[in-house]
Amino acid sequence: MVHKTGLSRRMTKQGPPPSLNEPGVSKKRKLAAPTKSAIKKQKTAGNAAPPKAAAKGGPKATKKSAGRQAPMGSFAKEQKREVPPKQRLVAEDENGIDIDGISDLSGDGIDAPDVTEDGLDGIEEANLSDLDDDELDDDVDDADDFAMAPSGSDDDVVDSDQEVQKGVWSEDEDSGAEEALTAANIAGLSQRLDDQREQEVADAEAELQDDALQTNIAADLPLSDDEDEQQKSMLAPDLQLLRTRITETVRLLTSFNELREPARSRADYTHALLKDICAYYGYSPFLAEKLFSLFPPQEALAFFDSNETPRPMVIRTNTLRTHRRDLAHSLINRGVTLEPVGKWSKVGLQVFESQVPLGATPEYLAGHYILQAASSFLPVMALAPQEHERVLDMTAAPGGKSTHMAALMRNTGCIFANDSNKERAKGLIGNVHRMGVKNTIICNYSALEFPKVMGGFDRVLLDAPCSGTGVIAKDASVKTNKTEADFLRLPHLQKQLLLAAIDSVDHASKTGGYIVYSTCSVTVEENEQVVQYVLNKRHNVRLVPTGLVFGKEGFIKYESKRFHPSVKETRRYYPHAYNVDGFFVAKFKKTGPTPANAVRAQGSAEDKRQAANGGPVANGDPYLQTAETDGAAEDGEGFSGFDDEEDEAMIQRSLKKRMRRKGIDPKATKSKAVKSLSR
Numbered sequence: 001m002v003h004k005t006g007l008s009r010r011m012t013k014q015g016p017p018p019s020l021n022e023p024g025v026s027k028k029r030k031l032a033a034p035t036k037s038a039i040k041k042q043k044t045a046g047n048a049a050p051p052k053a054a055a056k057g058g059p060k061a062t063k064k065s066a067g068r069q070a071p072m073g074s075f076a077k078e079q080k081r082e083v084p085p086k087q088r089l090v091a092e093d094e095n096g097i098d099i100d101g102i103s104d105l106s107g108d109g110i111d112a113p114d115v116t117e118d119g120l121d122g123i124e125e126a127n128l129s130d131l132d133d134d135e136l137d138d139d140v141d142d143a144d145d146f147a148m149a150p151s152g153s154d155d156d157v158v159d160s161d162q163e164v165q166k167g168v169w170s171e172d173e174d175s176g177a178e179e180a181l182t183a184a185n186i187a188g189l190s191q192r193l194d195d196q197r198e199q200e201v202a203d204a205e206a207e208l209q210d211d212a213l214q215t216n217i218a219a220d221l222p223l224s225d226d227e228d229e230q231q232k233s234m235l236a237p238d239l240q241l242l243r244t245r246i247t248e249t250v251r252l253l254t255s256f257n258e259l260r261e262p263a264r265s266r267a268d269y270t271h272a273l274l275k276d277i278c279a280y281y282g283y284s285p286f287l288a289e290k291l292f293s294l295f296p297p298q299e300a301l302a303f304f305d306s307n308e309t310p311r312p313m314v315i316r317t318n319t320l321r322t323h324r325r326d327l328a329h330s331l332i333n334r335g336v337t338l339e340p341v342g343k344w345s346k347v348g349l350q351v352f353e354s355q356v357p358l359g360a361t362p363e364y365l366a367g368h369y370i371l372q373a374a375s376s377f378l379p380v381m382a383l384a385p386q387e388h389e390r391v392l393d394m395t396a397a398p399g400g401k402s403t404h405m406a407a408l409m410r411n412t413g414c415i416f417a418n419d420s421n422k423e424r425a426k427g428l429i430g431n432v433h434r435m436g437v438k439n440t441i442i443c444n445y446s447a448l449e450f451p452k453v454m455g456g457f458d459r460v461l462l463d464a465p466c467s468g469t470g471v472i473a474k475d476a477s478v479k480t481n482k483t484e485a486d487f488l489r490l491p492h493l494q495k496q497l498l499l500a501a502i503d504s505v506d507h508a509s510k511t512g513g514y515i516v517y518s519t520c521s522v523t524v525e526e527n528e529q530v531v532q533y534v535l536n537k538r539h540n541v542r543l544v545p546t547g548l549v550f551g552k553e554g555f556i557k558y559e560s561k562r563f564h565p566s567v568k569e570t571r572r573y574y575p576h577a578y579n580v581d582g583f584f585v586a587k588f589k590k591t592g593p594t595p596a597n598a599v600r601a602q603g604s605a606e607d608k609r610q611a612a613n614g615g616p617v618a619n620g621d622p623y624l625q626t627a628e629t630d631g632a633a634e635d636g637e638g639f640s641g642f643d644d645e646e647d648e649a650m651i652q653r654s655l656k657k658r659m660r661r662k663g664i665d666p667k668a669t670k671s672k673a674v675k676s677l678s679r
């Protein structure tokens, strides 16, 4: 069985995925071999024609390629690079097969030339399933024997047809009639063979043209440019060709000066490369460009590749209920293969293989662990909540991080686990109960309402809603469903939430005064730009080291944007660098009180309306800016600080407006009402 030795990365770490109809495939291979017309057609089509199943997206082709086994040994790794991602997704849709399983076999998505649709023509699947491998071996052997037998050696090969003929055409019969009939037979047979040959030639020609079209290789077709473009865009691309071209272009961009064609600029090559990346991996042009721009070309390719394979499965030990070693023993006894996730965590276990569903073991039901991606440990580790503290988890559902905090705090102090989504909050309640968490109050506010709901926390975690560009391996829909509007709406919400988080912390906390901001996205808009925004808006916070032992430094420079040098203290996590979900973690220390009017601006009705609409942003409000304004602040020459004077003037103007609306004379500054408003 090929897949035992052809281990992909996931297979190596997590055990092999379920076999995908392997017997069926091996049967097809064996039957396909002696089908000479298939081989002939392959030869006729030559090298230019891609393997049909790879080129065609149809269900038949997909099914076959999904079932084909991984290449052997170290070659498997090479082949894994040749993964045609789109095909895998199709396989998942059409066969209802888990993408994890598919992707492990994806190295085989590119067809071996000996198994094509042609090779299987006329072979009924139903018949195949009636046979086992041995029977098929026999069939093939027989067929080979027959083909190899010297003509006329009837002594060795006797078949029922010959016996019948002997009976009908005995030597005693009229030899004239026999000759006539034989001649007629020969003529008929010869005609049939001619027809067959003609048909084969015509088929081969048609196939050649068809394949040339599907590979986007120019074929002599009388199509206008428009028709040609239209037709090409409707056809599945040749993934192997694309992959080769992508690799070549990346190599060229890496040694641009030596390898470039003089007439082509870097932008030309990058443009062509992005087109190929979209076709190969299935990203929208918008997102492909956004993600590509985060890395040097070679690393971008590694990032895109890593999004095609799932991350290892990880569980977090609930130390409120058990110890990691005890949990490991219990699970090993149930047939789970696992090991500690790495030196950086004392509670994580990486699962390689399991005989039992990990979401339904007695240990799971007893709350001894939670299934949690490794990178989700990081924000809580950075927050480092202490026993007896008062902590807020602003966006807590389904509770992976809240329950982790409770464990670190040994069920002491108090956690407010908040989520604005009622349905998701139910999952949070479930996890809190299952895991024996007793120090947590669950609430259901928009986090924008903090600190009005409650303030003065020792620490606040904001694990913000985000675009999910760090978890594309889990949710491939992100590749196409994120638009420019999302990258305005989400950062806007994230900025407002982070201001609310900062304002909810007690800067004078004896043990804390910290805020952690995290996202499972890798875009700069949702990370460094959000951080820079709040640094501009709140002078009473500064970035501090996260305390995490691995991770890449946050950007202080990205395209034309420049961020404060302390943004280096933030940490970025990438799937291709650490085999964890893409993540971002920033830790702030609050050093002084937030101005009272700033808090008011945060929780205003207008603020909430804006956030609910996802739109940008109230004019005239000193704490809300359009994305363009943010950009302007950050785009300038270097870090542009907080303009106190300008803000003060705006604050005063908006205060006066509010007073007038309430029927108060703004000049009567001593009145009680005025004081209460400006507080």
Ligand SMILES: C[S@@+](CC[C@H](N)C(=O)[O-])C[C@H]1O[C@@H](n2cnc3c(N)ncnc32)[C@H](O)[C@@H]1O
Pocket: 376, 394, 395, 396, 397, 398, 399, 400, 401, 402, 418, 419, 420, 421, 424, 445, 446, 447, 448, 463, 464, 465, 466
């Ligand atoms: C990334 S998830 C949080 C995951 C959670 N921290 C965990 O570890 O299990 C983001 C959460 O933010 C919630 N959310 C979105 N907008 C919110 C808002 N304005 N206020 C509070 N929660 C919000 C969503 O319902 C979602 O559950």
